[in-house]
Amino acid sequence: MKIIDGKAIAAELRADLKKKIEQSEEKPGLAVIIVGEDPASQIYVRNKIKACGDLGIRSYAYALPETTSQEELETLLDKLGKDRDVDGILLQLPLPKHLDSEAASKHIPFEKDVDGFSAENLGLLMQHKEEVVACTPLGVMKMLEREGIDPTGKRAVVIGRSETVGKPMAMLLLNANATVTVCHSKTPDLASVCASADILVSAVGKAKFVTADMVKEGAVVIDVGMNRDENGKLCGDVDFENVKDKTSYITPVPGGVGPMTITMLMYNTYIRFKSK
Ligand code: GUN
Numbered sequence: 001m002k003i004i005d006g007k008a009i010a011a012e013l014r015a016d017l018k019k020k021i022e023q024s025e026e027k028p029g030l031a032v033i034i035v036g037e038d039p040a041s042q043i044y045v046r047n048k049i050k051a052c053g054d055l056g057i058r059s060y061a062y063a064l065p066e067t068t069s070q071e072e073l074e075t076l077l078d079k080l081g082k083d084r085d086v087d088g089i090l091l092q093l094p095l096p097k098h099l100d101s102e103a104a105s106k107h108i109p110f111e112k113d114v115d116g117f118s119a120e121n122l123g124l125l126m127q128h129k130e131e132v133v134a135c136t137p138l139g140v141m142k143m144l145e146r147e148g149i150d151p152t153g154k155r156a157v158v159i160g161r162s163e164t165v166g167k168p169m170a171m172l173l174l175n176a177n178a179t180v181t182v183c184h185s186k187t188p189d190l191a192s193v194c195a196s197a198d199i200l201v202s203a204v205g206k207a208k209f210v211t212a213d214m215v216k217e218g219a220v221v222i223d224v225g226m227n228r229d230e231n232g233k234l235c236g237d238v239d240f241e242n243v244k245d246k247t248s249y250i251t252p253v254p255g256g257v258g259p260m261t262i263t264m265l266m267y268n269t270y271i272r273f274k275s276k
Pocket of ligand 1: 091092
C-alpha cells in the first residue's frame with residue numbers, strides 16, 4: 001500500500017510552472033471574484049491568491065459585498081473579459097442565494113474560463129479534445145499519471161455526479177480508456193458496484209462513506225471528500241484507517257487531492273495565458 005502524497009506532487013508541479021513563468025517575459029493574470037462572506041470561500045480565495053503570488057502570476061482580487069446585484073456582477077465580468085492583462089477569470093462559487101451563478105458564468109468568455117465549467121469546455125471534454133478541465137478531476141488525473149497508474153482497461157467507479165467533480169472525472173477516466181461506472185444517491189447496491197472497482201474515486205461529501213467492504217483488494221482509492229468528522233477534524237469520504245491496508249494506492253485527507261486543486265487552477269491559468 002502506498003499513500004499518495006498530493007502535497008509533494010503539487011509542489012513539484014508548481015515548481016515546474018514557476019520556472020516556466022519566470023522564463024516568460026509577460027506574466028499570466030488571474031482575476032478572482034468573491035461575493036459575500038462565506039468563510040470557507042474566503043479561505044479558498046485567499047489560498048488561490050497566495051498561490052498566484054508564489055508562482056509569479058498576477059492576481060486581481062475582487063471582494064464584492066453580499067448586496068451586489070446580478071447586473072453589477074455581470075458588468076464586472078464583462079469588463080474583465082475585455083481586459084488584455086486578465087487571462088483567467090475565477091468566480092468563486094457558491095454565490096449568495098439572490099444571484100444566478102449560471103447566468104453570471106455566461107459573462108466569462110470561454111477563452112478565460114479556468115474552471116472548465118463552461119458549456120464549451122465541457123463539450124471539448126466530451127469530444128476528448130480537452131483544453132481546460134475542472135481543477136479537481138484534472139488534479140486526480142495528474143496524480144494517477146505521476147504514480148504511473150494507467151487507467152487503460154481498468155474498471156473505474158466514480159461516486160458522485162456533480163458538474164464540478166463527478167461528471168468530468170468520469171469523462172476523463174473514460175477518455176483515458178477505463179471502463180467507467182458513475183454511482184449516486186439513486187444507485188441500488190452501491191457497495192457492491194464500488195467493490196468491483198480497480199480505481200475508486202469518491203466525491204460524495206460524507207465522512208466515512210466508503211468502508212472497507214466497498215473496496216476491492218489492491219484497488220486504487222482516490223478521496224475527493226472534504227468533510228469534518230465527529231470531532232470537527234478535517235476528513236475525506238473514505239474510512240481511511242480501515243480501508244488503507246486493502247488498497248494498492250490511497251490518497252489521504254488532508255494532503256491528497258486538496259493540494260492538487262489549486263495547482264491545477266494555476267496550470268489552467270497558464271494554459272490560457274499561453275494560448276492567447
Ligand atoms: N467553489 C468550490 N470549489 C470551486 C471551484 O473549483 N471553482 C469555483 N469557481 N468555485 C468553487
